Amino acid sequence: MQRSGYKCLKCDDSGIRLSILARNRYAQATLCDCVKIPCPTCKGSGFLLENDEQQREIAITCPDCEERERRIRLYNSARVPKRFVNSRLQREHRDDSNTEIFDLLELIVRNLPDFLHGLDLQRPDDELFKGMVLMGPPGTGKTHLMTGFTYQCTVMLGISCVFQGFSELLSELRQGYSDGKSDVEIIEPHLRADLLIIDDLGKGRNTDWELSILDTLISERYNRNQLIMATTNFTEQEETTLKERSLAGDKADKEHYISDTIRKRVGERIYSRLQEMCYFENLSGPDRRTEDVL
Ligand SMILES: [Zn+2]
Numbered sequence: 001m002q003r004s005g006y007k008c009l010k011c012d013d014s015g016i017r018l019s020i021l022a023r024n025r026y027a028q029a030t031l032c033d034c035v036k037i038p039c040p041t042c043k044g045s046g047f048l049l050e051n052d053e054q055q056r057e058i059a060i061t062c063p064d065c066e067e068r069e070r071r072i073r074l075y076n077s078a079r080v081p082k083r084f085v086n087s088r089l090q091r092e093h094r095d096d097s098n099t100e101i102f103d104l105l106e107l108i109v110r111n112l113p114d115f116l117h118g119l120d121l122q123r124p125d126d127e128l129f130k131g132m133v134l135m136g137p138p139g140t141g142k143t144h145l146m147t148g149f150t151y152q153c154t155v156m157l158g159i160s161c162v163f164q165g166f167s168e169l170l171s172e173l174r175q176g177y178s179d180g181k182s183d184v185e186i187i188e189p190h191l192r193a194d195l196l197i198i199d200d201l202g203k204g205r206n207t208d209w210e211l212s213i214l215d216t217l218i219s220e221r222y223n224r225n226q227l228i229m230a231t232t233n234f235t236e237q238e239e240t241t242l243k244e245r246s247l248a249g250d251k252a253d254k255e256h257y258i259s260d261t262i263r264k265r266v267g268e269r270i271y272s273r274l275q276e277m278c279y280f281e282n283l284s285g286p287d288r289r290t291e292d293v294l
């Protein structure tokens with residue numbers, strides 16, 4: 001779908017333009033004006049004529065039109081929050097504090113099509129993995145990186161992807177439960193996309209039921225060779241993890257902070273499952289929200 005000789009700045013020559021609409025929570029993908037209408041491949045009919053084995057003329061869907069429409073649907077169903085409409089994995093956002101993560105995300109992007117066809121995903125140190133947990137304090141650009149990665153997967157690679165906030169994910173799982181669905185039925189919609197990205201993993205206090213259904217979801221994705229990625233403000237060490245004011249505290253307790261690790265937040269079972277399948281990476285560095293990168 002790349003055209004030569006001229007570059008469309010609105011869509012980076014993908015033919016797919018992103019925008020935001022006041023009434024939508026998520027960034028919206030549509031066909032870019034630079035896409036020639038009618039389509040030069042099918043002259044706008046949406047179909048091409050081909051000969052089958054018996055040399056009979058048959059109509060097939062135009063691959064150019066079809067693939068572009070499919071990628072637009074993929075981006076829109078990924079549900080990228082609209083304030084991340086401009087997130088891309090761009091080299092100019094690479095710096096000393098995120099180089100390793102950039103390398104890893106680029107490695108995943110390069111190898112994802114093969115992984116989805118059954119090949120192993122291999123880290124630079126040769127360990128196999130099926131996902132990544134990106135840890136670090138708020139404002140270090142984790143969500144920006146992961147929404148950029150979502151763009152790369154859907155628009156550039158045509159891979160299905162769901163980007164979901166942790167609280168929103170749990171509330172959808174709870175909804176399934178109150179609709180009287182079985183565990184398998186509850187997690188089924190979250191198994192459809194090749195890639196599930198959970199933003200803000202470990203946020204809030206969660207019930208045993210929520211953690212157990214989440215464990216079922218994560219292990220089922222693992223068994224099906226489907227990727228999981230997550231961002232979290234909690235890290236593996238108490239010294240670096242997010243410190244939160246104790247909920248139990250009254251005024252006298254105002255200065256009392258708790259510093260749960262990611263392990264405490266999601267529980268032993270989920271933590272060890274993620275350990276088994278994911279590459280854990282720390283993102284440090286300055287608060288990027290003050291630098292207008294987001
Ligand atoms: Zn364009």
Ligand SMILES: [Zn+2]
Nearest residue numbers: 039042062065
């Ligand atoms: Zn066409």
